[in-house]
Amino acid sequence: MGGRKRGAHTPSAQAACPAPGLIACATAAAAATDGVDGGSSPTAATGDGRAHGLAQWPMPQTTPHHQPCPGARTGFVFICPGRFEAQRGYPCAAGTGANLARVLLQLHQRDPLRFPSPQRADYVITNAWARVEYPALTRRSVPTLEEVLEAANLQRLAHELAGLHWVVACGVQAHAAVRALHAHGLLRAAIACERHLSQRSINGIRDAADTATRLARWCDGVLAQFGA
Template sequence: MKSLHDKQLPRPRIPGPHYCEGHAPFNRTAFVFSVPGAEEEKEKMPVAGKTGDNLKQALGYLQKARPDLFSSMDPHAYRITNAFSEPRHMKDHGRSEAKWSEINTPANLERLWQELEDCTLVVLCGAKAQSIGKHLLDRFPVWHPVTAPHIGFRGLNTIKDVAIRTLPKPEDRTAARLAVWSQRVLEQLPRP
């Protein structure tokens, strides 16, 4: 018999580059990133390109350790959103992040509340996503928020480790940083 994570899931509702509803029961777990970028805008879905590849690889580590919370290897099986919904990238916007003032507007926080209201575990990836955590906890005290660096290369490169820096191949350094990222997430999870 196939487990839940082996089944081919239909494409979830993805209304744009900032949000993916995911599939039950996986979508009770959410990942919040900062802002959709050029890849997400092009693909019209969140965590596209290398960020999506990195999340998929991290899900492999998470699934091995906590299959009760991460039973799918498909990033889009989970709820995914961003601290700010409008894409930002250097080519068209001159910056790849939203401003703090854009993220903390009442309308934006209301959007996030609505997108995450039925989630119980929320992984806040990066400083911009983490900044909204305190606002959301006021509204959803049953949440279990987890904080981690952003899973894009810029965020992963904030993970400093002498052993990682000595690895000869970039893909080996990325895999090692993703293992550390995953371990940081696992350390904050509630016990099974």
């Protein structure tokens, strides 16, 4: 997402987060970890998965915060759209999108039931917050947890995730939003909560030597939460 975002987590911070007390818990998790740099440099902003034979992508209904996919069973929730998403008109652009394309290849290979395609067009992709945020525009990169957990925002997110069987939440604000929906019976999908896919966040996976190995670890965490 555009700009520097805070929303990565450590496994220990996430494990301590029950559904009640979401704001306080997620705030602690965010404070305990480095931020995610979803802005990506212009040179990294070209490999976001657009060139995978997706002639009809983005779909006409796509907006900077939401990529619908009628009939999809799996979706991804990120934090909020930023500068690159606003420029391109679809969610999860630039470096974050490039890492999404990479993990989809692995997830599809390892768990084709939940991830039936390696192409991002075959999934719902949305954000915990619909408004574009980046410092030059809004003087910040992410929404507050209080904003994300507002009733109207959660209703919007529940509508965008309706009918899904599996949801992957990426970043602390996304974790808080999907857990709140789950706790209130507004989301029936199984959920997996992992760190944001920006390169800054992925670089925070310390037990790996390079990006490919770090992304494989990220996939390990998602699949383990789904029991795959």
